[in-house]
Amino acid sequence: MSLMKRISLIFRSKANKALDKAEDPRETLDYSYQRQLELLSKVRRGVADVATSRKRVELQVNQLEQQAAKLQGQAEKAIGVGREDLAREALTRKSGLTTQIDGLKEQRSTLQGEEEKLVLAQQRLQAKVEAFRTRKETIKATYTAAEAQTRIGEAMSGIGEEMGDVGLAIQRAEDKTAQMQARGQAIDELIASGALDDASQINAGDDISRELDALSSGSDVEAELARLKAGSTPQAIEPGDGGDILQESDEVAARREAGEGGPA
């Protein structure tokens, strides 16, 4: 027998067995309808869960991208002060992050795909549940018990197949989400351990930053010194500095006036 045929038979028999619980035909209808509503709310929850996981992955991508940008900046700064070794270290770390970011982006698109599939599954099930409800009322109102049995059988197998399909879709989405959550957890832990230098801790404690800061404060001192030396000759005073001095002396004058006009 063909593969397609085998899958159909097995799938259907399982799906129908799941619904085949009540004895009274009318009870069967109500029982099934109840199950359908439960499944509908389960698929809604499924959509929400997948969306939450996707958002979390997006957050991680943002964090890591900020971190990569920071390392890029550090590399440029290090080259600027002639420290190729530091630049190399920063770029090496950045390339490690890039791999992580690519992996996360792949996860994000997988989750997005799952989310879209579940949304469509929800729409399909919703339409079928609505159709079933109408059919259920018709069967209850119109048919004699003997006729109802046949009609119920038809309605049940149609909805049973859809429920089996949607149930399977939810289960697969849950499995995928769980896998990604485990990986997401690992990345969170990595960020927390400082191995990836969390972007929220910029300048707080990574060694490249510290060394660059030390370098730049060293070179700032040199630059300041050079400026002071140059400043000893009056011609070198910049207009901006002159302005500041004026402003400062105005302030001093104002304070003095205020002091004189005080309690005396």
Next chain:
Amino acid sequence: MIVRILGEGQYDLDDHALDALNGLDTQIEAAIESGDEEMFRTALNGLLASVRASGTHHDMDTLDESDMILPPPDATIDEVRQLLGDDGLIPG
């Protein structure tokens, strides 16, 4: 006839379209038996693509059974084995 792709919904197909699908179906079966994931993927994607191409979406608000049910596009060999077996991939 009605064909369902799991996770995707039902399609209406002409009966003669089935002949074209049978070849791919046999390939998938062979791939599953030999555990050839690559051949399985190619054949499954081919099969699903031709169902989508030659079929039209079946009305959503009907309660009709499918004549054929196909695995989802991202199913692995193991998953299809489970579908065929009794491991309860289809939740009760």
